[in-house]
Amino acid sequence: MSNVKSDIEIAQECKMQPITEVAKNFGLSEDELELYGKYKAKVSFEAIKRLEKEKDGKLVLVTAISPTPAGEGKSTTTIGLGQALNKIGKKTFIALREPSLGPVFGVKGGAAGGGYAQVVPMEDINLHFTGDMHAITAANNLLSAAIDNHINHGNTLRIDSRQIVWKRVIDMNDRALRNVVVGLGGKACGFTRQDGFMITVASEVMAILCLASDLMDLKERLGKIVIAYNLDGDPVTAKDINVHGAMAMLLKEAIKPNIVQTLENTPVFIHGGPFANIAHGCNSLLATKMALKLSDYVVTEAGFAADLGAEKFLDIKARLGNLEPNVIVIVATVRALKHHGGDKDLKSENIETLTKGLVNLEKHIESMQKYNLPVVVAINKFITDTDAEIQVIKDFCAKMDVEVANCEIWEKGGEGGKELVEKVMNAIEKNEKSDKKYTPLYDLNLSIEEKIEKIAKEIYGADGVNFAPKALNNIKKYVENGYDKLPICISKTQKSLSDNPNLLGRPTGFTITINEVRLSAGAGFLVAMAGEIIDMPGLPRKPAAELIDIDENGVISGLF
Secondary structure, three states: OOOOOOHHHHHHHOOOOOHHHHHHOOOOOHHHEEEOOOOOEEEOHHHHHHOOOOOOOEEEEEEEOOOOOOOOOHHHHHHHHHHHHHHOOOOEEEEEOOOOHHHHHOOOOOOOEEOOEEEEOHHHHHOOOOOHHHHHHHHHHHHHHHHHHHHHOOOOOOEEEEEEOOOEEEOOOOHHHOOEEEOOOOHHHOOOEEEOEEEHHHOHHHHHHHHOOOHHHHHHHHHOOEEEEEOOOOEEEHHHHOOHHHHHHHOOOOOOOEEEEEOOOOEEEEOOOOOOOOOOOEOOHHHHHHHHHHOOEEEEEEOOOHHHHHHHHHHHHHHHHOOOOOEEEEEEOHHHHHHHOOOOOOOOOOHHHHHHHHHHHHHHHHHHHOOOOOEEEEEEOOOOOOHHHHHHHHHHHHHOOOEEEEEOHHHHHHHHHHHHHHHHHHHHHHHHOOOOOOOOOOOOOOOHHHHHHHHHHHHHOOOEEEEOHHHHHHHHHHHHOOOOOOOEEEEOOOOOOOOOOOOOOOOOOOEEEEEEEEEEOOOOEEEEEEOOOOOOOOOOOOOHHHHOEEOOOOOEEOOO
16 A cells, blocks of 8 residues: 555656647647646637637546545546546547645645646646636625725625625635624724625536636626625615626636646546535536536536536536537445445445445436436546455446446546446436437426425435525515526535435435525525535544645645
């Protein structure tokens, strides 16, 4: 085990191609790139416009079973699958979310894959990258500053300071900022009020960036953000404050997709990164659509498990963007299944707990099949997995009549994903010959309560939904203001199919509690808050930041 190289060591040994060469192989000229050094670039609006009428490739969505705290290698599988497709001559692009600095310095680490299925330059991608996160932070906080400034200078919009719903953000885990008081210091510092911070990736500005079709659509959506309610209870928007144009200006570069490469020089768009247990958990619509125009296959992922990221991809992103997914890959691991079976020692063989935990995989397969899409299970193999354990999962998938592949992507890169490629292509081909066509789970014309109940019952397996009085009041207000036809983004724990993180496996006999419903009018969805979801995480007792260092030569260590 001591000879196993770390992710960052593998990434630093990689021989990258100039990004101009990688892009050129997929039909992007150097004039259509805005370079950030030799190995990363943004793609210009001219290229986006030129590609509009090109035919779309096939879209592969990668999701997962309910994860352990360390994650199950969804990004690694996504990257490895893309590399494997290119290895057999299929022109393939990958589309991923941008890492947030919060997890990088917290528990989970970065989001550039692992082992021999990584996106590079790994350090740059995980640390600031092209500055998109900072632009989103600035745009969000410009709006916050404008709100308090408006109130300070007479408050002609009659904003009720008790009903300001817009928070400040920072791209860092900092629990001390969850609840703050602003305006202290007397008259010169404005009016005192309670406020709070979210992590940047939870901002509606991030969600808007990821769903906007172009710069003007971005500006229009920013203007629709509801920031507060006035003394009559009517919504006040960013357009009313008149800073949506300035916000869009701050985001004029951030909206352009970022292009990088994998260890095997497969092109990757890494753009946008809303959290999946708070927001909709998908990379930008612009990046996905552009990738579809540039390649025969696009492999993309949605955050956390299928009940969170995949459901939101299929009911929000694909619906709003007119995307047509072709297949869903569900990443499963032996350790996560044993975890759901009640095992504490995830490194030793235990067929009994593994078998018990298969119910979690079963539910995710059933949920994804509700969208009329074929499902392939990818077993992300860890060093501690035994052949007997892998066989149990394969036998289970055979009984469910679902394609399954053993993946050694972390260890072997694209070479380790060849079996998965075969199963994915078989599933796509089989589906194209059937009458089945991707269909969202619910009709937007259903009531807000009915849409939430449909997700809870059909995707989570709940018996029903309890709506707290605050949530019912929120819903009543949104119906009155014409926001009731929007899709639903449920914010809940990623650790369980339920809203209780302690209920592992496939819980039954439970109800989901919706504490409140928030409006993201610019993004175009309602956020139903289930359980206690914190939109500003805190650092753990021993944060990853303590392991990260840099030497006199600028070589970074400890990043993962």
